[in-house]
Amino acid sequence: MRNIYIFNLFLCLGATATRFLERNLAYKSPFLDAPQLGHNIDNLHKRQVQHVRRQMEDAGIFEDEHYVTFYGSDFSNSPFIWSGGLNFTHAGKMLGDPFDTSVLLWARAAPLPSSGSSKLPDQSVPVCLSYQVSKFADLSGPPVDSGEAFTSYDVDWTVKIEATGLQPDTKYFYRFSDCTDPTSTSPIGTTRTLPRPDTAADNVNGGNPFILAVFSCSQYQAGWFNAYGYAANFVKPDIYIHLGDYIYEGLGNGASIGRQTLGRELATIFDYRQRLAQYRTDESLRAAHLSGPWITVWYVADNAWKAGTADSNDTSIGCSFSPSGACFTDRKLSAVRAYHEWMPIRQVVSNDKLRIWRNFQIGRLMDLTMLDTRQYDRDLTDVSVIDKLVNTISSYENRSLMGAEQEKWFFQTLSQSQARGAVWRIIGQQIVFTQLNLSGTCELSKDAWDGYRANRRRVLDHLYGNKISNTVILSGDSHANWVSDLAYPNDTTKYNPISGEGAIGVEFGGTAVTSPSSFGPISQPETVIVSQAFVAANADLQWSEGFYRGFFSLKVDPSQLNATFYAMNDIASANLKGFATAEFIVKAGESKLSRPVAGGTVLAGALKS
CATH class of the missing domain: 2.60.40.380 (Purple acid phosphatase-like, N-terminal)
Incomplete structure (x- = not known):
């Protein structure tokens, strides 16, 4: 009873x-x-x-x-x-x-x-x-x-x-x-919590600088996530921003450093759950998640675009490309479900192509605008087997990285931010915006904005045409560090690379937390030579560095923005050993890097001057 x-x-x-x-x-x-x-x-x-x-x-x-x-x-x-x-x-x-x-x-x-x-x-x-x-x-x-x-x-x-x-x-x-x-x-x-949108810029964060820490590309098998722990212990950001590749779908081989991935290439909800759980065993990543709020973007698989990835799409052949045997849509929905469970992201609208682009008004100090330059409505990207095709269409006028709806919203958000009196416009997005020629050979990355040149020009047209100041673009994905003035690519008639006059903003591109350098498995002195070639060949590019793994931070106040790039000494074991490689200043109202760039001195990589 x-x-x-x-x-x-x-x-x-x-x-x-x-x-x-x-x-x-x-x-x-x-x-x-x-x-x-x-x-x-x-x-x-x-x-x-x-x-x-x-x-x-x-x-x-x-x-x-x-x-x-x-x-x-x-x-x-x-x-x-x-x-x-x-x-x-x-x-x-x-x-x-x-x-x-x-x-x-x-x-x-x-x-x-x-x-x-x-x-x-x-x-x-x-x-x-x-x-x-x-x-x-x-x-x-x-x-x-x-x-x-x-x-x-x-x-x-x-x-x-x-x-x-x-x-x-x-x-x-x-x-x-x-x-x-x-x-x-x-x-x-x-x-x-964030300040109210109408909070005076001087009063945001109690009058103290607002600190952002920016990360991308965390490959479990490539090394320990020491960058997260370094940020949590020494930088203590107000917000963590992750620009993509929070996890990787492949297996690789990290057994030599105790980082062997579990399971198989990700395809099902179980696969994504298992990989997310394994990533969260890393002490530094756990410490960072305990110490402040995160703002993130989607992740599905390598080189994703609106209808596929590097090894999957929804055709009979495309489904067979994936070692997991999953078609792209099945894989994408599995990733979204697992992300919804495991990541602190809010619900999205299904009939708007999984829109995750959004804007955070941090008082009148800044608008933090997060774009989706991967999943939302991105046209075909470089998936290796069609590299030559993508190169032939990379300058087409109707080719879009964001899709028409996101692009329209982005331009409106930029204009509204300036109209409401926000000092800074900070844009978080996944891939390098500035043109990066390699030694003048026109060897461009079609997976970056270089593969969507008309779309990049339209962004610059909007910034210049509407005189939108204090714009700072954040980027990841490239596994190297890049710092540039924002201007039309290599147009030195309107932009002076020595003084920075004629620029309309700044880009800070960060290296990977652990993923291998895009410069290849070469020594630190050899990467400096590569960086020297990059800064010589690209007028807008002011600093390049391709050896160290790490992250960068932004310290933002109403008068200036300080960007500090951090390098990890060793990712083959769990530790908090790192150092600042370079620091850059952008003064409010100037829309360019302050000269001398980085104070004229960096501890890694190559400066233009």
């Missing part, structure tokens, strides 16, 4: 129980306009009800308050959720896409086997996590936001929560814990 009573109690509380499922955004569809692609909450709830049972230990005299009410109650003796212990894997949490009054919190907590057994719990039994957000590092005092949410094997034991009701431009601390055992907790993490 007692079990029947508990079962009926659970049914009576069902409406509240489903809210615990609904609160976990990982159960929802990745697509705002396609809720049917999410998990059916009612069915999940019914499945859990079917397995209601008492735990093995004696609960003592039955009293209602000893049993779960799914809101503010004692979960310690609940038969409806797992109470056998949790493993807060992968540092427990990460966070992303901050707004001025909310942030996304993420955790993964897998159930531990029962005591004395290697057997995992019935996977129909949900795991319950509670969370709290505080202004204090020790989480003392009443939380500013708190709650509980369920997770299960359906979403790979992940929980994604939107913490709301927060104050703008404020630092917060947060933690997850096991609902059934408050002493079982994840590490305490740090996050922050």
Whole structure:
């Protein structure tokens, strides 16, 4: 009779129980306009009800308050959720896409086997996590936001929560814990909200510089992710920006440094989940995710464009190109589902080509505009077998890197940013914008903006034609460092490469976290020779460096922007050894690199002057 009573109690509380499922955004569809692609909450709830049972230990005299009410109650003796212990894997949490009054919190907590057994719990039994957000590092005092949410094997034991009701431009601390055992907790993490869009530039971040750390190209088997840890420990950015290749789909061979990838080339949801989980075992990556919010972009596979990748598309031949046997669309949707579970990104619209391009108004200090120059509506890119074809069409007027809708939105966003009085316009996108001739041979990368020259010209036309100042483009993908003034490629009639006069902005291109240099497996002195050839052959290019793995940071205030490039001494083992190779200044209103560029001195690579 007692079990029947508990079962009926659970049914009576069902409406509240489903809210615990609904609160976990990982159960929802990745697509705002396609809720049917999410998990059916009612069915999940019914499945859990079917397995209601008492735990093995004696609960003592039955009293209602000893049993779960799914809101503010004692979960310690609940038969409806797992109470056998949790493993807060992968540092427990990460966070992303901050707004001025909310942030996304993420955790993964897998159930531990029962005591004395290697057997995992019935996977129909949900795991319950509670969370709290505080202004204090020790989480003392009443939380500013708190709650509980369920997770299960359906979403790979992940929980994604939107913490709301927060104050703008404020630092917060947060933690997850096991609902059934408050002493079982994840590490305490740090996050922050953005300032309101109308916050005066001088008042953003309490009047202190706003710091961004910029990364791309993290290949697990190529080395340890020391750059993330270096940033978390020494740079302490307000926001982490990742411009692409957060994971890689291939296998490679990292066994010699203890970095052998698991599984196969990525194709299914399981494959992407497994690879994301393996990446998150890296201590430096976990430290970075604990120390601040991240803003990221999609990743599917190598050299992706709107209808394929380097080894897959949706033709019968294209499907067979992939070692995994997956066609492009299947692969893409698997990646999106796993990213929705594992990454702190918000839902997107399915019938708008998985749009992830968006804009963050960080007070009147800056607009941080994130483009999608890979997945959204990108025309055919260089996928090796058709290299010559892409070269013949790279200058076509109707060829687009962004697609017409994104391009129109981008131009409007730039103009609106200047009109609203934002000091800086910072554009995060995946690939190198500046033309990069190799020793004047016209050997251009068709996978960069050099393969979409008319599209690049239209961007420059908009900047020049509308006199849009203080534009800074961020780029990754190339596995090398590049710093340039923004101008029409090699047009020295309007642009002076010595003084910088005639430029309309600046580009900072960063190297890879670990992926091998695009200069090839050559020595550091040999890469300097290559860099000297690049800066000599390209008028806009002011610095090139191709040996070290690392990242760069931007320190932004109303009067100037400082960009510092960091190199890791060694990625063959886990360590925090690095140094600053170069520092660049851009003064507000000048729209060019300040001279002498990098103060006239760099510790790696080659300067034009």
